[in-house]
Amino acid sequence: MHCLSRSGSRLLREPVAPVLKLLLARCQMTDNSPLDFAQLAIERYQAFKRSSPFAIHCEEYSLLKSIGNSLAGCQVLDLGCGWGCYTRKLAELAPAAIVATDASGDAISLAKVYNNGSSLVEYRVEDCAELPDRNRFDLIVANFLLPFNANVDLLRRTCANIYAALRPGGRLVGFLPNCFQGVDFSREMVGRQVNGIYEVPANPVDGSEINLVLFTSPTETRIPLRWYHRETYRTALLDAGFEASKLRLEKPEVSPAGQAMFEPGFWDSIVGQPAALLMNATK
Numbered sequence: 001m002h003c004l005s006r007s008g009s010r011l012l013r014e015p016v017a018p019v020l021k022l023l024l025a026r027c028q029m030t031d032n033s034p035l036d037f038a039q040l041a042i043e044r045y046q047a048f049k050r051s052s053p054f055a056i057h058c059e060e061y062s063l064l065k066s067i068g069n070s071l072a073g074c075q076v077l078d079l080g081c082g083w084g085c086y087t088r089k090l091a092e093l094a095p096a097a098i099v100a101t102d103a104s105g106d107a108i109s110l111a112k113v114y115n116n117g118s119s120l121v122e123y124r125v126e127d128c129a130e131l132p133d134r135n136r137f138d139l140i141v142a143n144f145l146l147p148f149n150a151n152v153d154l155l156r157r158t159c160a161n162i163y164a165a166l167r168p169g170g171r172l173v174g175f176l177p178n179c180f181q182g183v184d185f186s187r188e189m190v191g192r193q194v195n196g197i198y199e200v201p202a203n204p205v206d207g208s209e210i211n212l213v214l215f216t217s218p219t220e221t222r223i224p225l226r227w228y229h230r231e232t233y234r235t236a237l238l239d240a241g242f243e244a245s246k247l248r249l250e251k252p253e254v255s256p257a258g259q260a261m262f263e264p265g266f267w268d269s270i271v272g273q274p275a276a277l278l279m280n281a282t283k
């Protein structure tokens, strides 16, 4: 990475919960982003992320491990930042600057609250298919963003934008659903580990509508997104300019704390056939 200088770490506080409901009342999405995430309650997604063994012990652990202990001097982009859970973690790694973008104005409002107005972060309401930056970032985090592109053309455009926005040597990381024909996302296979499932139609093709079903209380929450074969993601990234030798779709790891917390065998199904893969690409 091309990192320039070190800035001090930030003390970030939890947001005030009642603000969240107000922020979810409206949703601003751009023309290129018909998949309406904020309307489907970021509040519930927050609760899910804090209760899902997979999100805590595989996703967050593997993503942060892959990013490393310090981002000193780095220019960082959190693309599709949602309510900013990773924006906040990235800020703790003391980069030179963070840009956090999301197509949803509600998500950005929430991220601002959650990150306690950190001056390190520049927030932008922006569609990932319209990302304007060129040769700027040392690290782009696009975590569970790409399946929100409504079709293959937009997916390819987003990947091209990401490549263009990275500096040479810069890195892209983030999770993708691990989709292929015959993949088993059933309750038996991933339900308990994820605290949710993907609801996928029979014989999905690239762009098929699927739901991320969160086992929230009192009712389940369905978040619509798109099914893309894992090879479609890989091809879109290669066509964007990433070299095959510098592009990996990796199985996530379970943290030692996660291993210790659950009974033997708990993680077997999800490690054997991960519900999501960690994309790791260097320009």
Ligand SMILES: C[S@@+](CC[C@H](N)C(=O)[O-])C[C@H]1O[C@@H](n2cnc3c(N)ncnc32)[C@H](O)[C@@H]1O
Pocket (backbone or CB within 6 Å): 032, 033, 035, 037, 038, 079, 080, 081, 082, 083, 084, 085, 086, 101, 102, 103, 104, 107, 126, 127, 128, 129, 142, 143, 144, 145, 148, 149
């Ligand atoms: C599943 S959430 C992930 C949020 C965050 N990256 C995380 O890991 O917690 C997906 C986010 O992508 C945003 N999103 C969906 N389509 C988008 C688009 N076309 N451009 C930018 N953001 C988009 C949604 O508003 C939502 O906040």
